[in-house]
Amino acid sequence: MRRQLGELTAFRADLTASVVVFLVAVPLCVGVAVASGVPAELGLVTGVVGGLLTGLLPGSSLQVSGPAAGLTVLVFEAVKEYGIGALGALVLAAGALQLAMGALRLGRWFRAISVAVVQGMLAGIGLVLIAGQLYALTDAKAPGSGLANLGALPGLVAATAGSGPALTALAIGATTIAVLVLWPRWKRAARILPAPLAAVALATAAVWALDLPVARVEVSGLLEAIQPPGLADLGRLTEIGVIGTVLAFALIASAESLFSAAAVDRLHDGPRTDYDKELMAQGAGNAVCGLLGALPMTAVIVRSAANVQAGARTKVSRVLHGGWLLLFAAAFPAALGVVPVAALAGVLVHAGWKLLPLRDLRPLWREHRGEAVVLLVTALAIVTVNMFEGVLIGLLMAVAKTAWETSHVHLEIDDPQGAGPVVVRVLGNATFLRLPRLLDQLEALPRDRDVDLDLSGLRHLDHACGAALSNWAEQHRRSRDRSAELVP
Numbered sequence: 001m002r003r004q005l006g007e008l009t010a011f012r013a014d015l016t017a018s019v020v021v022f023l024v025a026v027p028l029c030v031g032v033a034v035a036s037g038v039p040a041e042l043g044l045v046t047g048v049v050g051g052l053l054t055g056l057l058p059g060s061s062l063q064v065s066g067p068a069a070g071l072t073v074l075v076f077e078a079v080k081e082y083g084i085g086a087l088g089a090l091v092l093a094a095g096a097l098q099l100a101m102g103a104l105r106l107g108r109w110f111r112a113i114s115v116a117v118v119q120g121m122l123a124g125i126g127l128v129l130i131a132g133q134l135y136a137l138t139d140a141k142a143p144g145s146g147l148a149n150l151g152a153l154p155g156l157v158a159a160t161a162g163s164g165p166a167l168t169a170l171a172i173g174a175t176t177i178a179v180l181v182l183w184p185r186w187k188r189a190a191r192i193l194p195a196p197l198a199a200v201a202l203a204t205a206a207v208w209a210l211d212l213p214v215a216r217v218e219v220s221g222l223l224e225a226i227q228p229p230g231l232a233d234l235g236r237l238t239e240i241g242v243i244g245t246v247l248a249f250a251l252i253a254s255a256e257s258l259f260s261a262a263a264v265d266r267l268h269d270g271p272r273t274d275y276d277k278e279l280m281a282q283g284a285g286n287a288v289c290g291l292l293g294a295l296p297m298t299a300v301i302v303r304s305a306a307n308v309q310a311g312a313r314t315k316v317s318r319v320l321h322g323g324w325l326l327l328f329a330a331a332f333p334a335a336l337g338v339v340p341v342a343a344l345a346g347v348l349v350h351a352g353w354k355l356l357p358l359r360d361l362r363p364l365w366r367e368h369r370g371e372a373v374v375l376l377v378t379a380l381a382i383v384t385v386n387m388f389e390g391v392l393i394g395l396l397m398a399v400a401k402t403a404w405e406t407s408h409v410h411l412e413i414d415d416p417q418g419a420g421p422v423v424v425r426v427l428g429n430a431t432f433l434r435l436p437r438l439l440d441q442l443e444a445l446p447r448d449r450d451v452d453l454d455l456s457g458l459r460h461l462d463h464a465c466g467a468a469l470s471n472w473a474e475q476h477r478r479s480r481d482r483s484a485e486l487v488p
Helices: 002-035 040-054 069-082 084-103 107-111 115-136 146-151 153-161 164-185 187-192 195-210 231-238 240-265 275-291 301-309 316-331 341-354 358-367 369-384 387-406 432-443 463-486
Strands: 065-067 297-299 409-414 422-430 451-454 458-461
Touching: 002 040, 002 065, 002 115, 002 195, 002 301, 002 316, 002 341, 040 065, 040 275, 040 297, 040 316, 065 275, 069 084, 069 240, 084 231, 084 240, 084 275, 107 275, 115 146, 115 153, 115 240, 115 301, 115 341, 115 369, 115 387, 146 153, 146 369, 153 164, 164 187, 164 195, 164 341, 195 341, 231 240, 240 275, 240 297, 240 301, 275 297, 301 316, 301 341, 358 369, 369 387, 409 432, 422 432, 422 463, 432 463, 451 463
Parallel strands: 422 451, 422 458
Antiparallel strands: 065 297, 409 422
């Protein structure tokens, strides 16, 4: 009986979480598709596959997959270069490559990820999401990249202030955010109805009742948008440029998915991700998306974080979210047409804000300043460049910081005051990072005395340090010899 109650409680939590994720997924699916230069319905197809197929497969229990925001520019360029018909072939080949990488157990290498890099990734995605959705809050079109969106915000403020419809949309979006913040304080209601669902429902009811002039979600049937690749499209996979695009799709999608898995694992206490199985699950999802001519998928940290924060317990929530997408987008596209875009933008702004580690940043700066720098650099790099390159920059920063911190080296100097040579023992890890300070200390020794340089206490001596110490010893010997010749 107790077990049945526990399962019922878990299913109820997964059911409500699936609705929350569905509300977050709709604008993401549509927005990524539009930004990629393809019909909005193809983004929803990828979301459905990410829920119903990838959601069922083993790997990560709470991570949610969908259209890849990090691949938007690549998809746009690929469609422009090869045509929308070739998109399915590219995604299919990328999915097959991911399956092979998972079978070779290459996914495990993504476990070695700095916590600061993961937090910086979350913060950067949160900032990019907020910057982009501020335009949707006023029914305006975002300029494009994260940096461009931030730079155009003063113009957005001026344009909104002089437009009645924009101010109306902003009021709807701001009210949605206010409900999201205040609703959880009403504990009894929050246990029955999740805050995002309540906020979107209230906003939709207000727009419908008052017949407000704001933009609504626009979706037509899914079946008409599906365009499986033909034999001619598959034949182009032998072209050098196409092969490069496939490799980029596979590597970037894999990296984003597994970086996201590391972040999601730190958000909950449930089962950890099996990286190899998750990589294969992503590959299977992309293979099916390719067969349907849809967008490539990755695990999406925004909807994954929303899934965890909504109280999801098992993979049921992400499978159900795919079912909601299929039901409303395929069977009842008109049902989505009454939802105001500004309300969904409010949900995403709130989700992006919750990804910012504002509470953790100050104590992290006080106790581990280097980690805080890595976090901030990663976040800023994602905003100014893109997610994949931003994470790579953060990883390089983390490696450099670790190399600096582990390359401790110091000298123990025993000077018998003229009774014999100066004995210098070098202890620790001698790397090029500490070489300037090490040479400064050695060059401060008396030039007219013999020096016995003992390197037996070193745990590591890199080539640069070894060559520099040999050169110093030779120069010191010559300097001592010249000093001896000058003595009468």
